[in-house]
Amino acid sequence: MSLVARYLERNGIPTMVMGAAKDIVEHAGVPRFLFSDFPLGNSCGRPHEPDTQRFTLDLALKVFESAVGPRTTVQSPLRWAEDGDWKLDYNNLARMSPQEVAKRRAEFDKVKQVARGQRQKAGVG
Amino acid sequence: MSDTASFAPDHDAPIEYMRRTRDYYLALGYDNPYRWAHYVDAPFRPLGKPLKDSTLALITTAAPYQPDKGDQGPGAPYNAAAKYYTVYSGDTSVDHDTRISHIGYDRKHTTASDSNTWFPLRLMREFAAAGRFKLAKRFHGAPTNRSQRVTLDTDAPEILARCRQDQVDAALLVPT
Numbered sequence: 001m002s003l004v005a006r007y008l009e010r011n012g013i014p015t016m017v018m019g020a021a022k023d024i025v026e027h028a029g030v031p032r033f034l035f036s037d038f039p040l041g042n043s044c045g046r047p048h049e050p051d052t053q054r055f056t057l058d059l060a061l062k063v064f065e066s067a068v069g070p071r072t073t074v075q076s077p078l079r080w081a082e083d084g085d086w087k088l089d090y091n092n093l094a095r096m097s098p099q100e101v102a103k104r105r106a107e108f109d110k111v112k113q114v115a116r117g118q119r120q121k122a123g124v125g
Numbered sequence: 126m127s128d129t130a131s132f133a134p135d136h137d138a139p140i141e142y143m144r145r146t147r148d149y150y151l152a153l154g155y156d157n158p159y160r161w162a163h164y165v166d167a168p169f170r171p172l173g174k175p176l177k178d179s180t181l182a183l184i185t186t187a188a189p190y191q192p193d194k195g196d197q198g199p200g201a202p203y204n205a206a207a208k209y210y211t212v213y214s215g216d217t218s219v220d221h222d223t224r225i226s227h228i229g230y231d232r233k234h235t236t237a238s239d240s241n242t243w244f245p246l247r248l249m250r251e252f253a254a255a256g257r258f259k260l261a262k263r264f265h266g267a268p269t270n271r272s273q274r275v276t277l278d279t280d281a282p283e284i285l286a287r288c289r290q291d292q293v294d295a296a297l298l299v300p301t
Binding site: 003009015016027028037038040047060061064065070080083088091092101105114122123124 | 133134136137138139140141142143144145146148149150152153154155161162163164165166167168169170171172173175176184186202203205206208210211225228229230231233234235236237238239241242243244245248249252257258267269270271272273275276277280281282284285288293294295296297298299300301
């Protein structure tokens with residue numbers, strides 16, 4: 001998605017990215033970015049909380065209008081939870097048993113097979 | 126008493142997804158690590174006019190719900206069959222059922238039960254009605270392709286062309 005933002009921007013359409021994967025978006029380098037320090041899947045606020053969603057979109061528009069140069073990142077002040085323990089879970093091997101890792105390996109083999117078939121069907125493999 | 130007592134715990138910082146993902150797939154036995162897009166510089170085009178006078182397009186990575194493609198949530202396991210490989214567009218004046226089961230979102234801490242957290246179309250309609258911007262007549266879906274070449278050579282130019290057709294002045298991109 002960062003690549004699309006860069007492409008549009010280079011071709012005359014200013015862009016604003018709302019996301020939750022700070023390192024990935026900043027590694028690519030985008031013009032303007034509102035970062036929500038939330039689990040992936042919640043770029044636009046907390047689930048079932050219209051107020052936080054409204055706050056997040058409003059902030060994105062303000063960043064869009066006020067950014068003075070590329071790689072502008074603003075971090076939303078909203079918190080997902082009181083503590084940050086949820087951040088230790090995502091694909092974190094240190095929190096998985098060997099059995100869990102083996103199970104995920106088997107699942108991933110299956111997923112890869114499905115994706116390969118899809119790409120071939122779509123002619124992009 | 127040291128001043129450091131008021132510091133936040135070290136782990137309470139933005140997750141290093143690239144490092145976490147690399148380590149994870151190495152442990153699963155895949156030693157061909159994904160290379161994330163990386164540039165030193167970034168383009169910048171100032172807004173040509175205030176947002177309230179600009180036509181704003183929503184670009185999403187969410188997929189349209191496809192009943193024949195298996196469990197797409199809420200709470201679905203990763204579903205590669207729900208991926209899509211060409212840009213799609215939708216009419217912004219009506220609601221759309223979009224899902225993210227084809228994306229590696231945080232399945233432990235979120236269940237994808239509220240599409241407004243990844244597809245803010247309804248809220249954008251509300252903001253447009255309040256005069257914050259003009260909503261473009263179509264939104265666009267960007268394939269989450271592992272191939273960055275396809276993204277750069279095919280998908281991004283296609284999204285640009287569709288934005289130009291709709292006389293879009295600015296774009297809001299929401300990756301998941």
